[in-house]
Amino acid sequence: MxxxxxxxxxxxxxxxxxxxxxxxxxxxxxxxxxxxxxxxxxxxxxxxxxxxxxxxxxxxxLEKPVIMSHITSNDGDTTKLLVKLSDGSLVETVCMHHVYGNSICVSTQVGCAMGCIFCASTRNGLERNLTAGEILAQVYAFRELFDAPIHSIVLMGAGEPLTNYDEVLRFIRLVSDPGLLNISLRNITLSTCGIVPMIDRLAAEGLPITLAISLHAPNDTIRNRILPSSRHFKIEDVVAAAHRYFKKTGRRVTFEYILIKDVNASRENAEELCRLVGKMNCHFNLIPINGTEHIKLYPPSWKDVKIFQEILEKHGKSTTVRRQMGDEIQAACGQLKRRYLEKK
Ligand code: SF4
CATH class of the missing domain: 1.10.150.530 (DNA polymerase; domain 1)
Structure with missing residues (x-):
């Protein structure tokens, strides 16, 4: 063959x-x-x-994905590609153009089994894992399109990277290979829903990559509603695994927290979140949800976002509020693919 x-x-x-x-x-x-x-x-x-x-x-x-469609936001800050794999599967990948360089967000699976309520990629469940080469090709697709240097890689597109562990690790090693893209491991972020044993396995690899954990809630009740797959691990155990990751690698963990009005964005939620993580050295990335036509979930007001942030900072937590990039190009996970399939 x-x-x-x-x-x-x-x-x-x-x-x-x-x-x-x-x-x-x-x-x-x-x-x-x-x-x-x-x-x-x-x-x-x-x-x-x-x-x-x-x-x-x-x-x-030479089996390399083909670009089916690409779209750039009006401000030029975000470009999204829909690529077709050799078996006809479609995956999305996003490039965020920052002043310090391009950051590429790659998919690691076709579809996803995790079931996050705000995510279009999970509607049909997990179809299959991507190979390391297929993940790498998403990065090269942008490289060919823009011929511009790539500063960082974020494994935050469709899929749960830690359930495609071997191919994801192979991809990380390839993309950081001096003979290929030579991306610094410190500029690679892997985002997970918090699969506790796999976080420990990743920590043992000794790679100085950043771990981002989708927390999205201050307790199990809210978290199980937003992220159904999280019922397999208690939220305290996820936070403990993040702490072990920091102790083992020296890399501060980022907690991703999607802010959803009337679900997880109240003052009480912020206070409970601070009690949950205690004195742990971590960072919170607060993301007001992208309201879309497919989900009936809405972001809190900007004033409530700031109040949430201030409570975390008052407890000594480092925070950022992520810019909502590319709303008009459907930058949220899975939506360009959904649109494309609907048109077909
Ligand atoms: S947000 Fe990520 S982990 Fe959650 S369902 Fe979508 S692709 Fe899967």
Missing amino acids: AWNIWGHSLPEMETWITSHGFPKFRAKQLQDYLYRRYIFSFDDMTQLPGPMREWLKENAV
């Missing part, structure tokens, strides 16, 4: 190339074509000898 040459490290490419009788340095040339020059036709890889190009055409394939 033909080997998919996309999505491998240099040592993996060298092993494959030399096992078929070609000199080791040809692997580096192939990597340069794919990841520096974006040349994807074997015929155009003219530094490779003709017989090798013919052999590649018979024994290798």
